[in-house]
Amino acid sequence: MDHNEALEQSRARVIEAISQNMDLYGVTPSIGRLYCLLFFADKPLTLDEMKEQLGMSKASMSLGVRTLLDLNMVEKAWRKGVRKDLYVVNDDPYQRFFDYFSTKWRGAATMNTNAIETTIHELQVLTENPETPEEVRERAQVDIKNLENWLEYYDWLNRLIDSFESKEILEFIPIHKNKEQEE
Amino acid sequence: MDHNEALEQSRARVIEAISQNMDLYGVTPSIGRLYCLLFFADKPLTLDEMKEQLGMSKASMSLGVRTLLDLNMVEKAWRKGVRKDLYVVNDDPYQRFFDYFSTKWRGAATMNTNAIETTIHELQVLTENPETPEEVRERAQVDIKNLENWLEYYDWLNRLIDSFESKEILEFIPIHKNKEQEE
DNA sequence: TAATACGTTTAATACGAATTAAACGAAAAA
DNA sequence: TTTTTCGTTTAATTCGTATTAAACGTATTA
Numbered sequence: 001m002d003h004n005e006a007l008e009q010s011r012a013r014v015i016e017a018i019s020q021n022m023d024l025y026g027v028t029p030s031i032g033r034l035y036c037l038l039f040f041a042d043k044p045l046t047l048d049e050m051k052e053q054l055g056m057s058k059a060s061m062s063l064g065v066r067t068l069l070d071l072n073m074v075e076k077a078w079r080k081g082v083r084k085d086l087y088v089v090n091d092d093p094y095q096r097f098f099d100y101f102s103t104k105w106r107g108a109a110t111m112n113t114n115a116i117e118t119t120i121h122e123l124q125v126l127t128e129n130p131e132t133p134e135e136v137r138e139r140a141q142v143d144i145k146n147l148e149n150w151l152e153y154y155d156w157l158n159r160l161i162d163s164f165e166s167k168e169i170l171e172f173i174p175i176h177k178n179k180e181q182e183e
Numbered sequence: 184m185d186h187n188e189a190l191e192q193s194r195a196r197v198i199e200a201i202s203q204n205m206d207l208y209g210v211t212p213s214i215g216r217l218y219c220l221l222f223f224a225d226k227p228l229t230l231d232e233m234k235e236q237l238g239m240s241k242a243s244m245s246l247g248v249r250t251l252l253d254l255n256m257v258e259k260a261w262r263k264g265v266r267k268d269l270y271v272v273n274d275d276p277y278q279r280f281f282d283y284f285s286t287k288w289r290g291a292a293t294m295n296t297n298a299i300e301t302t303i304h305e306l307q308v309l310t311e312n313p314e315t316p317e318e319v320r321e322r323a324q325v326d327i328k329n330l331e332n333w334l335e336y337y338d339w340l341n342r343l344i345d346s347f348e349s350k351e352i353l354e355f356i357p358i359h360k361n362k363e364q365e366e
Numbered sequence: 367t368a369a370t371a372c373g374t375t376t377a378a379t380a381c382g383a384a385t386t387a388a389a390c391g392a393a394a395a396a
Numbered sequence: 397t398t399t400t401t402c403g404t405t406t407a408a409t410t411c412g413t414a415t416t417a418a419a420c421g422t423a424t425t426a
Binding site: 230231241242245246249266267268 | 371372373374375
């Protein structure tokens, strides 16, 4: 085995691990490998180069790059004299983590909060309606109580995400270079 | 429309919203609806009751309940005289959030960390090998630097998850009842 | 025991998302 | 202009997973 192969083989291990676990970010292993390809590339890549290296279609590369752009995991790059679109990885793992929550989790929290608020309002109208049977009224009141508990949680979640976006979380959980760690 | 329907319809909105957004927890909308069914149930349910209410097969309920159990989103319940297995929702949203990170994200962090550490070690051996061509050595050194940056991130992530598990995060982002909020 | 009532597993199916080939439109080059 | 080179979109296909029917094993009951 020559040394170039050894390098590629070493890389392959982390590529596989990371690609598989990228489902936490809601992307497929294929897109995970695309991300890793860009991560290990020493220069911005074109769609054709990605297609070449991964042995997939150009359409897939186009789609894959776009979802990675949506997640702020890659960025467009520019190089004089190059007409093709170029892409580089956004290799700050903290930023990647924070961005993911800013987009996906924040979006879900907003949607759920809206649905819950609307529903609570409807249920309140229901309980205030004198024609509502007692049995239904009671169930509605239990629902309201439970849903208000969720609202409180989503408020908390939003504040957590705020601390990610503003990076204030790093005051509580600091990034400390682990210098004096085990050799 | 009778009042019972009104209640069901109000519930349906939040059920749909939450079920759709449950993909953040890595589960399908079907399992999301199963979770919501248990959430709104006023008593522990059997597999047959779930099957009945959702119009799905018993096998699906069995599978679905198990994945929810793995995520600590539901628990087994007991009732005297009832032979069938009973399940209730674990309706603490904070705990749900924390458990998810304890299992899924911690697991991914561990796997990736292991892969990265092994790879860094291999790359170091490669760079120390006098037969390694200079060009490969340089690329390996760049890789090592980048991967060490990731290791630092996963260490940070683990400490963040620690603060979830221990609930110390609540000292930084407190749960405050939003009493004095906009009416 | 035997018979029934469970829950789970397995193998087959059905459904949806990932992937691609081909068509398309836009921009640069000639 | 016309032609070529891009990237994207669309429609078709492929692939994987969700779902189910049926078989299975186990525990309870009689």
